[in-house]
Amino acid sequence: MREMKSKLTALLFVTLISLMFFYAATPCSAVDGTVSYQLVNQDDGTYTHTLNVVIPQSLTDYYNGLSHRAASAADFPKFVTPYALKPIADCLRQIYPDDEDFTNGVLVLIHQIPYEEVLPAYYPAETLLRNSGDCDLMSYIGASILMAGGLDVVLFHYPTEEHMNIGVHLATKPNDARLPVTFLQNNGVTYYVAESTSTNWQEGWRVGECPDDLKTAPASIITLENSEQIAPGQVSASFRKLDPTALGLEVSSIITIQGSMLTLRGQITPAVPNEKVTVYWSPNGAPWAVLTTTVTQSNGKFEYTWKPATSGFVDMLDVRASWTGNQQYAGNTSQTKNSTILSFLMLIALIVPVVVIVVSVVAVAVRRRKTKPLEDTMPTNAISAPEQPTP
Numbered sequence: 368m369r370e371m372k373s374k375l376t377a378l379l380f381v382t383l384i385s386l387m388f389f390y391a392a393t394p395c396s397a398v399d400g401t402v403s404y405q406l407v408n409q410d411d412g413t414y415t416h417t418l419n420v421v422i423p424q425s426l427t428d429y430y431n432g433l434s435h436r437a438a439s440a441a442d443f444p445k446f447v448t449p450y451a452l453k454p455i456a457d458c459l460r461q462i463y464p465d466d467e468d469f470t471n472g473v474l475v476l477i478h479q480i481p482y483e484e485v486l487p488a489y490y491p492a493e494t495l496l497r498n499s500g501d502c503d504l505m506s507y508i509g510a511s512i513l514m515a516g517g518l519d520v521v522l523f524h525y526p527t528e529e530h531m532n533i534g535v536h537l538a539t540k541p542n543d544a545r546l547p548v549t550f551l552q553n554n555g556v557t558y559y560v561a562e563s564t565s566t567n568w569q570e571g572w573r574v575g576e577c578p579d580d581l582k583t584a585p586a587s588i589i590t591l592e593n594s595e596q597i598a599p600g601q602v603s604a605s606f607r608k609l610d611p612t613a614l615g616l617e618v619s620s621i622i623t624i625q626g627s628m629l630t631l632r633g634q635i636t637p638a639v640p641n642e643k644v645t646v647y648w649s650p651n652g653a654p655w656a657v658l659t660t661t662v663t664q665s666n667g668k669f670e671y672t673w674k675p676a677t678s679g680f681v682d683m684l685d686v687r688a689s690w691t692g693n694q695q696y697a698g699n700t701s702q703t704k705n706s707t708i709l710s711f712l713m714l715i716a717l718i719v720p721v722v723v724i725v726v727s728v729v730a731v732a733v734r735r736r737k738t739k740p741l742e743d744t745m746p747t748n749a750i751s752a753p754e755q756p757t758p
Contacts, residue, residue, distance in 0.1 A: 399421055399423050399424050400422040400424070400427070400495070400496040401419065401420070401421050402419075402420050402422070402495055402498060403417055403418065403420070404417070404418045404420070404475075404476045404479050405417060405418075405475075405479065406418060406459070406462065406475060407475055407569065416462060416606050417606065418455070418459075418476070418604060418605075418606060419605055419606070419607075419609065420454075420455060420495065420604050421603040421604075421609070421692065421697050421698055422492055422495050422496045422602050423600055423603075423689045423691065423698055423699075424689075425600060425645065425687055425688075425700045426598070426599070426600040426601070426689070427492050427493050427496050428654075428655040429598070429599055429647065429655055429657070430448075430489075430490040430492055430493050431493065431654065431655075432653075432654025432655050432656065433445075433490070433654075435488050435489065435490075436487075436488075437487065437503075440524055440587060440589050443503070443507075443522055443524070443531075443589055444522075444589065444592075444593040444594045445593065445594065445595060446488055446489075446490055446491070446503075446507040447491075447507055447510045447514065447522075447591050447594035447595065448491050448492070448507075448511050448595045448598060449511045449512075449514035449515035449594065449595070450515070450595065450596065450597050450598045451490075451491065451511070451595070451600070451601050452491055452492075452508070452511045452512050452515055452601070452602060453515040453601060454601055454602055454603055454604040454691070455476075455512050455515070455604045456513075456515035456516035456517075457515075458604045458605065459472050459473065459512070460516055461606075466518060467537055467539075467542065467543060467574060468543075469513075469516055469518070470513060470537070470561060471543065471573050471574055473509050473512045473516075473561075474509065474561055474562070474563070474565075474571060474572060474573065475568055475569075475571065476512070477505045477508050477509045478563075478564070478567075478571040478572075479568045480494070480498060480499065480500055480505060480508070481498065481499045482499070482500070482501060482505075482566075483499040483500060484501045485497075485499065485500055485504060488503065489504055490507070491504075491507050491511050492602060494507070495602070501564075502530050502532065502563055502564050503531045505563035505564055506532055506533050508563075509533050509563050510522060510533050510594075511594075513533065513535060514591065514594065518535055518536065518537075519535075519536035519556065519558075520533060520535055520536070520558075520591060521534040521553060521588050521589060521590050521591060522588075522589040523551065523558075523560065523586045523589075524587045524588075524589055525581060525584045525585070525586050526585070526587070527584055527585060528580065528581060528584050530584075531563070532560060532561060532563045532564075532581075533560075533562075534550075534553075534559065534560065534561070534588065535558060535559050535574055536556055536557060536558050536559075537557075537559055537574070540559075540575070541559055541573065541574050541575035543573055543574075544573055544574065544575035544576050545573065546575075546577070548575035548576075549575060549576070549577035549581075550575070551586060551588060553588045558588070559574050559575045560574070560575065560576070560577040560581075562578060562581075599645045599647070599660070600645050600689055600690075600691055602691065603691050603692035603693075603697055603698045605694060609692060609695065609696055609697035610637075610695055610696050610697065611697055611699075612635055612637065612639070612692070612696045612697055612698070612699045613635070613636045614633065614634075614635055614636075614644075614688060614689070614690065614699040614700065614701045615633055615634050615636070615701060616631060616632070616633040616686070616687070616688045616701035616704055617631070617632050617633065617704065618630075618631055618704045618705070618706050619632070620706060621705065621706055622706070622707045622708075622709065623706060623707075623708055623709070624709055625677050625708055625709065625710045627674070627708075628672055628673070628674050629672070629673060629674070629675055629684075629706060630670065630671070630672040631670065631672075631688070631704075632668070632670050633668070633669050633670075633688050633701060634663075634666070634667050634668045635663055635667040635669075635690065635699070638665070638666050638667030638668075639663060639667050639693070639696055640663055640664060640665045641662060641663065642662065642663045642667075642690055642693070643660055643662055643690065644660065644661050644662070644663060644669050644688050644690045645657060645659075645660050645688070645689050645690070646658045646659050646660070646661065646671060646686065646687070646688050647688075647689065648684060648685065648686045648687075649684070649685040649686075650678070650682060650683070650684050650685075651678070651682060651683055651684075652683070655687070658671075658673075658686065659671055659673070663690075669688075675706075675708055677708050677710060680709075680710050681707060681709060681710070682707070682710075683705065683707055684705065684706045684707075684708065685703050685704070686703070686704050686705075686706070687700060687701055687702075688700070
């Protein structure tokens, strides 16, 4: 019975250690999303550029971990994320230096996103990756890009119509509007209507144009001083096809002891120096959060060392690195790496069964040796009695 218990303890111990090694040694892939948009010349409607946008999975995972509550107008500004979409605004500004043209270019872009009524609300990076949304999600994207491009922007909310679009302040009245211009004022500032949804993006709404059913509908103006000011990463955007990159990441130890230091090492290939890399982590399955940001060296390598905080007997850490790319290289997200941190109590709990098993094995061996038959222990050089001669 005692031997059976020892074998069971040994089996449980080996199983636990095997599971921890399997978890820590199993990387998870991260897949970034890519979408493209056509931009047109407003004068003749011809295609001029294709804008390629890469959405890092690490960025959408970050937003996925934030609150998506949108129960009242006070919740709306948090979904406007100008920093995360600034690369898109920078690209549009290259071809639309005029504020009105820039606004219409943003409308052309968001009008290409298929309309779909969606619950709950999503952040712009999530909506771009999903490639579908309704009026509020389109308005969040449009407002984010317009703000990143330097314009004064508000949201127009029409409660009775269950609708939302954008208000844009321009220095002069829109010249390209094909309908009588519609606007609202807030504290003496004029904001022209920018309708965020359209069934025909090539001939869609321009700034100043307003659907008939909204012209007389009561609207509230939502200012965006409480919009997101900074984010851990950004999308990539370019008018050319970006060169691919690889982003590697390694963790110094897949199993470590509470209070020990962990080191993350990684590299962007081809080597890209002086690029900011964001490191995310997820302790014990919690939502992804930013651990730190670091900068690549001349060889594209980066490194970060820290002492992880622990909260239990065993802590499972997932870590991932991401960078947004630049005008030549596409950004990338590393595979997810894992590390298991054992508390001192857990370490003792693992060591005690080992000691018990070793002591039990030794005790069994000694007991068997003492109970062996006498003939099994007789020296091999003992003298035998002489045989009797054959008569």
